[in-house]
Each structure stands twice: as structure tokens, then as C-alpha cells.
Amino acid sequence: MKDRAANFFNRKSNLILGVLVLFLLGSHITSLAQESKPKAQTNIPALIRKLKDKDENVVEKAHQTLLKLRPQVIPVAVEMLKNEKQCIDRITAAEVLIELDPKNQALTPALIEIAKGRTVSSSEEELLCRRSAAFALGLTPDGIRALVELLNDKDLFVRRSAIFAFDDLTEAANYPEGSLQTMKDAIPVIVKASKDKDEVLSEMADEVLGQIIRGGNKELSDTAKQAMGQRQ
Numbered sequence: 098m099k100d101r102a103a104n105f106f107n108r109k110s111n112l113i114l115g116v117l118v119l120f121l122l123g124s125h126i127t128s129l130a131q132e133s134k135p136k137a138q139t140n141i142p143a144l145i146r147k148l149k150d151k152d153e154n155v156v157e158k159a160h161q162t163l164l165k166l167r168p169q170v171i172p173v174a175v176e177m178l179k180n181e182k183q184c185i186d187r188i189t190a191a192e193v194l195i196e197l198d199p200k201n202q203a204l205t206p207a208l209i210e211i212a213k214g215r216t217v218s219s220s221e222e223e224l225l226c227r228r229s230a231a232f233a234l235g236l237t238p239d240g241i242r243a244l245v246e247l248l249n250d251k252d253l254f255v256r257r258s259a260i261f262a263f264d265d266l267t268e269a270a271n272y273p274e275g276s277l278q279t280m281k282d283a284i285p286v287i288v289k290a291s292k293d294k295d296e297v298l299s300e301m302a303d304e305v306l307g308q309i310i311r312g313g314n315k316e317l318s319d320t321a322k323q324a325m326g327q328r329q
Contacts, residue, residue, distance in 0.1 A: 139166060141173040148189050167197055175203045184226035187211055188233060195236050199273075205239045212247060213255050224254070231258035235266040238276040245283045248290050253298070260290055260301045267308040281320050284309065288324045 139162070147159035163170050170193065177190035191208055194201050211230035215223070231247065234240030247259035263283070266272065272280060284306070291302035309321040 139169075141166065141170055142177060145170075145174060145177060145189055145193055146186060148193070149185060163193065163197075171198050171201070174198075175201065178203055178207045184211060184223055188226060188229050191230070191233050195233065199237050200239075204237065205234065205243050208234050208240065209243050209247070212258055213250065213252065215252075215254060228258045228261065231255075231262040232265055235262040237273050238279050241266070241273070241276050241279045241283060245279075245286050248286050253295055256290070256293070257295070257298055257301070260287070260298055260305065263287060263305045264301055264308070267305050267312060270308070270312040270314065272314070277314070277316065280309075280317055284317070284320050284324050288327075 141163070144159045144163055144166075147155050148163075150156050150159070174190040174193045174197070178187050178194065181187045181190065187207065188211070191204060194204050208230045211227055212234070213227075215227055219227070231244065234243050234247075244259045244262055247255050250256050250259070287302050287305055291299050291306060293299045293302070306321050306325055310318045310325075312318060
């Protein structure tokens with residue numbers, strides 16, 4: 098009788114121990130799974146805003162986290178680009194999209210809206226931010242096409258923003274992939290800008306054409322030389 102009781106006790110103890118081991122193992126696996134997945138409650142807008150932090154470590158940490166959360170970040174960045182009140186937040190969201198989803202259809206229209214959105218009450222800080230929208234347009238082929246249109250805008254501020262963006266783009270000569278034909282199409286419009294009555298615009302256009310000619314792309318260089326030869 099004692100032996101039967103002892104065997105029963107041993108079997109019950111082993112069963113309890115086995116259940117306990119399975120429970121602990123399951124908890125550990127769940128914990129590891131949770132650690133490997135980004136937290137659902139991550140504040141993506143806050144991370145995007147941190148990209149403008151003065152602390153480089155904060156910026157880098159936010160950047161790496163956004164890269165890991167890419168599928169979740171893109172729709173949030175689009176929403177910020179369209180609806181944020183602060184210009185700088187919209188531009189930061191645009192920069193995120195340019196890195197993660199450069200062909201996103203929301204990018205170019207929103208950046209055009211920002212670039213052209215100045216008012217008589219716009220502060221200097223806001224004007225600089227709106228000008229940065231033109232620079233962001235220079236980072237995609239669709240954006241470069243938009244810059245060409247902005248060079249013909251009736252607002253001198255917008256035209257200057259566009260030529261400053263072309264200056265930045267051609268100085269580095271690091272053109273976005275697939276933008277060669279777009280740049281060729283832009284050259285005649287830049288030549289036209291070089292004859293503008295505004296001295297700043299015309300001089301900057303001349304500088305842009307010179308940078309294209311001196312740049313490493315022979316096809317663009319030849320196109321610019323030919324266009325400048327016909328401008329007389």
C-alpha cells in the first residue's frame with residue numbers, strides 16, 4: 098500500500114514538474130517573441146520628429162528604429178506630410194518617405210504645396226522651411242520635373258527656390274536614379290531662367306548650367322553646351 102502511494106505521489110510530482118517546465122518554456126518563448134517584434138505602441142511621429150534633434154545620438158537611434166519599423170512608418174509619414182501644422186514636421190516626414198518609399202505618390206504634390214505656400218505673414222523661419230521643400234523635390238525624378246514647373250511660377254520666391262534646388266543638385270552631380278532624361282528636359286528651362294530680369298535668378302541659372310557642363314555626365318554636359326550656344 099505504501100509502495101502504491103509512493104508511486105502515485107512520484108507520478109503526480111513528475112506530472113506537475115512537467116507542466117511547470119512547459120509553462121516556463123512557453124513563457125520564455127513568448128518573451129523572446131515579444132522582444133524580437135517592434136512594440137505596437139511605438140510613437141512613430143515622435144521618432145520622426147527626433148530626426149531633427151540636435152543630439153546626433155538621438156537622431157541615429159530614432160533613424161535605426163524607423164528603419165526597423167518601415168511598414169508601419171510609411172503610412173504615418175504620409176499622414177504627417179499631408180496634415181501636420183508645422184512646416185518642419187512635414188519636411189521631416191517627406192525626408193523619411195524619400196528614404197523609405199521614394200516613389201510614394203503623396204510626396205511630390207505635398208512638397209509642391211509646401212514650396213508654394215508662403216503668405217505675406219510668413220516668417221523667415223517658415224520661408225526657409227518652404228525653400229527646403231524645393232531642395233527635397235530635387236531628390237526624386239518626379240520632384241525634378243516639378244522643379245522645372247516651379248521655375249516658371251509667377252512668384253519670384255518660388256522660382257528662386259527652384260533654381261537654388263537645382264544649384265544644390267548639380268553641384269553634387271549626384272542625380273537620382275532614373276532622372277537623366279528629366280535633367281535633360283530641365284536644361285532649356287534653366288537656360289530661359291538665365292535670361293530672367295531678376296539678377297539673383299539669372300546668375301544662379303548660369304551657375305547651374307556651368308556645373309552641369311563641368312559635371313561628370315557627358316550627355317548632360319553636351320546638352321547644356323548646345324542649349325547655351327543657342328541662347329544668344
